Amino acid sequence: MKKNTDLKAFYDGVYKKGEKEHYTYFRLQKGDMPDEFSAVFALMSWEDKDVMDAGCGTGDMCALISDAGAKSVLGVDFAESAIEEAQKKYEAPNLKYACINVDEIEQTFDVIISNGTLEHMDDPLGTLKAWKEKLNPGGSLIMTSPNWLNPRGYILQTLWHLFRAPITLADLHYLTPLNFEEWAKELSMNLEWSTVDREWGGGMKMVEDFKRRLPNVARDAGWKIPQERIDELLSWLENYSVPFMGDAKQEGAVGVYHFKLA
Numbered sequence: 001m002k003k004n005t006d007l008k009a010f011y012d013g014v015y016k017k018g019e020k021e022h023y024t025y026f027r028l029q030k031g032d033m034p035d036e037f038s039a040v041f042a043l044m045s046w047e048d049k050d051v052m053d054a055g056c057g058t059g060d061m062c063a064l065i066s067d068a069g070a071k072s073v074l075g076v077d078f079a080e081s082a083i084e085e086a087q088k089k090y091e092a093p094n095l096k097y098a099c100i101n102v103d104e105i106e107q108t109f110d111v112i113i114s115n116g117t118l119e120h121m122d123d124p125l126g127t128l129k130a131w132k133e134k135l136n137p138g139g140s141l142i143m144t145s146p147n148w149l150n151p152r153g154y155i156l157q158t159l160w161h162l163f164r165a166p167i168t169l170a171d172l173h174y175l176t177p178l179n180f181e182e183w184a185k186e187l188s189m190n191l192e193w194s195t196v197d198r199e200w201g202g203g204m205k206m207v208e209d210f211k212r213r214l215p216n217v218a219r220d221a222g223w224k225i226p227q228e229r230i231d232e233l234l235s236w237l238e239n240y241s242v243p244f245m246g247d248a249k250q251e252g253a254v255g256v257y258h259f260k261l262a
């Protein structure tokens with residue numbers, strides 16, 4: 001079974017390649033702020049807050065929060081090439097980075113955010129418990145994580161559960177809002193959640209994502225699927241599934257979770 005520490009080298013390699021295969025890069029190509037970042041950013045006023053971004057990657061979220069007047073922002077990532085890139089891209093008096101395993105952080109914060117990282121931890125609930133202990137009174141944990149309760153999720157989860165075809169090489173867990181609701185009870189914290197990126201969960205962005213992802217899933221599973229078959233599925237999705245996309249609360253491709261100390 002893959003462990004969190006195995007991902008350090010994987011991510012280091014991804015960032016060294018210039019993020020081209022990194023999923024946030026895929027979403028940032030058009031120059032927009034990803035829906036996930038906008039949703040996190042809108043959750044509170046960041047002014048005068050001490051904030052940690054756990055698994056900060058190349059620092060985009062840290063920079064937004066630093067610009068929004070946080071007292072301090074600490075971006076933590078164990079991939080050296082991510083932190084090197086973050087240091088090159090963003091510099092500010094209230095912004096620091098640490099290239100270590102997030103478990104080693106000892107200070108306390110008003111807010112700990114972690115975008116797309118909890119599902120890479122060996123024990124996500126254990127990690128949330130540890131982060132809760134690092135919160136100042138009145139503090140918040142803000143997490144984002146891929147959400148699978150949508151057409152994209154049902155297809156990829158079917159390939160995973162029936163055939164063990166890896167959806168990504170980095171996710172150790174596939175989380176949904178139900179996991180987070182259970183954890184909020186265990187943590188005795190209040191939870192508000194939403195999902196974002198509906199187009200990615202079941203619209204044309206899902207089809208675009210599949211164009212790039214399905215050949216990789218097939219390769220990593222050791223299958224030789226002719227490209228025409230993949231094109232056939234994509235065409236079916238585009239013509240028959242996308243027009244019927246719903247708008248239920250849980251259908252976005254990314255879950256945004258805000259835990260508050262009770």
Ligand SMILES: C[S@@+](CC[C@H](N)C(=O)[O-])C[C@H]1O[C@@H](n2cnc3c(N)ncnc32)[C@H](O)[C@@H]1O
Pocket residue numbers: 004007008011012024054055056057058076077078079082100101102103114115116117120121
């Ligand atoms: C999917 S990326 C997300 C990066 C960034 N938050 C974003 O949204 O673009 C997950 C990040 O978590 C980092 N990471 C995973 N486990 C970690 C750990 N135990 N300590 C520090 N960083 C970790 C990886 O190196 C990677 O940069």
